[in-house]
Amino acid sequence: MKRMNRLLIGLVVVLVMTAFVSSAAAQTKPQPAGQAKAQPASPAKAQPKAEAKPEAKKVELPPAVAKAVKENVPNAEIDKVDVEDEGGIKLYDIEFKAGKGEIEVAADGTVMDVATIIQMKDVPKPAAAAIQKTADDAKATIKQLEKSEVRAEVKIEGNKGKIVKLAAPKYVYEAELVKGKQTGEVQVTPDGKIVEALKWGGEGKESQEKPGKAAPKKEQPAPKKKA
Numbered sequence: 001m002k003r004m005n006r007l008l009i010g011l012v013v014v015l016v017m018t019a020f021v022s023s024a025a026a027q028t029k030p031q032p033a034g035q036a037k038a039q040p041a042s043p044a045k046a047q048p049k050a051e052a053k054p055e056a057k058k059v060e061l062p063p064a065v066a067k068a069v070k071e072n073v074p075n076a077e078i079d080k081v082d083v084e085d086e087g088g089i090k091l092y093d094i095e096f097k098a099g100k101g102e103i104e105v106a107a108d109g110t111v112m113d114v115a116t117i118i119q120m121k122d123v124p125k126p127a128a129a130a131i132q133k134t135a136d137d138a139k140a141t142i143k144q145l146e147k148s149e150v151r152a153e154v155k156i157e158g159n160k161g162k163i164v165k166l167a168a169p170k171y172v173y174e175a176e177l178v179k180g181k182q183t184g185e186v187q188v189t190p191d192g193k194i195v196e197a198l199k200w201g202g203e204g205k206e207s208q209e210k211p212g213k214a215a216p217k218k219e220q221p222a223p224k225k226k227a
Contacts, residue, residue, distance in 0.1 A: 059083060064109030065092050072114055076100040086154045087161020101146060110163050115148040115174065122147070123173050126192030131175045134186045134198050140179040148172045148187075 059081040061069070069076075076096040084091045090107040104112040120128055123145060135142050150170040154161045172195055177184045179200075187196040 059092075061092060061094075062107055062109075065105045065107065068105045068109045068111050069094060069103060072111060073100060073103055087156045087159065089154055089161040089163060091154070106152070106163055108163075110152050110165070112152050112154075112163075113148045113150040113172075115146040118145050118147050120145060124190045124192075127173045127188045127190050130188045130192040130194060131173065131186065134194075135175070135177055138177060138179060138184070138198060140177040140182075140184065142175055143178045143183070144176040146174045146176075148174055 061081070069078075073096060077098065077100075078094055079097040080095040082093040084093060091104055091112060092107070093102065093104050095102040099117050101114070101116040103114050106112060120142070123131065131142065131145070148171065150166065150172060152163055152165045155164050156162075171190055172187050173190065174185060174187045177186065177198065182200045184198050184200040185196070186194065186198040188194050
């Protein structure tokens with residue numbers, strides 16, 4: 001009996017050791033090649049939002065101005081609007097897309113002038129010669145030509161402006177010149193007289209030099225009479 005018990009105890013010990021070894025081997029079993037442990041996904045970083053650029057403020061046209069634009073330049077799409085003040089009178093300078101020219105209208109709806117884009121062959125010879133000379137002297141290139149039909153003008157009396165409608169329209173030819181990164185304008189009459197000398201955008205200075213004033217002469221002292 002004692003021998004039998006010893007055999008049973010030994011068998012139990014062998015079974016326990018076998019089970020322990022098998023468990024340890026299972027825990028240390030290497031993973032098959034190509035299979036990596038799944039890493040927990042890291043939360044995606046939020047990308048900073050691009051700052052929205054502020055939109056250019058749109059100018060709202062008064063009803064009288066909008067009506068004048070529709071009547072004089074129908075089916076034209078507005079590209080740019082500038083508002084100026086001359087002697088307390090608001091003037092809306094409106095440029096159109098697709099080469100439709102521009103128009104200037106006072107706040108009360110009075111059409112000041114209408115400009116259409118033309119070619120050099122459409123410019124009277126004296127005006128064309130004056131424009132070409134201005135471009136050559138400035139070593140600039142003629143980019144665009146416009147014919148302006150002036151219907152009304154602002155007359156300044158004191159500090160106040162007054163709109164004066166012309167009995168018959170006047171015509172002015174305007175040339176846009178380019179020199180490097182500069183853009184300038186010159187205006188001439190049909191007979192070639194310069195109405196507005198060449199001015200470069202952003203500078204506000206005339207390209208043509210004005211003659212300077214002569215320095216006042218110093219008075220010489222009268223010679224003393226000998227006694």
